[in-house]
Amino acid sequence: MHRLDGWSLDRRPDGFVLTLHRADGNRIAFAIAGWQIAAIASLAGRDAAPRDRLN
Helix, strand or coil: CCCEEEEEEEEECCEEEEEEEECCCCEEEEEECHHHHHHHHHHHCCCCCCCCCCC
């Protein structure tokens, strides 16, 4: 497990890039498709606690 400081989602001509910002300053980026964003959002659910440090 790694502590996250935040995240960003960027739209590119060929899809999306999800970048996780780690607390130690490193970043991890993933190329993802629109349907994967929808799946992640549905897993998080509406009842998820708010995360004030995440974008």
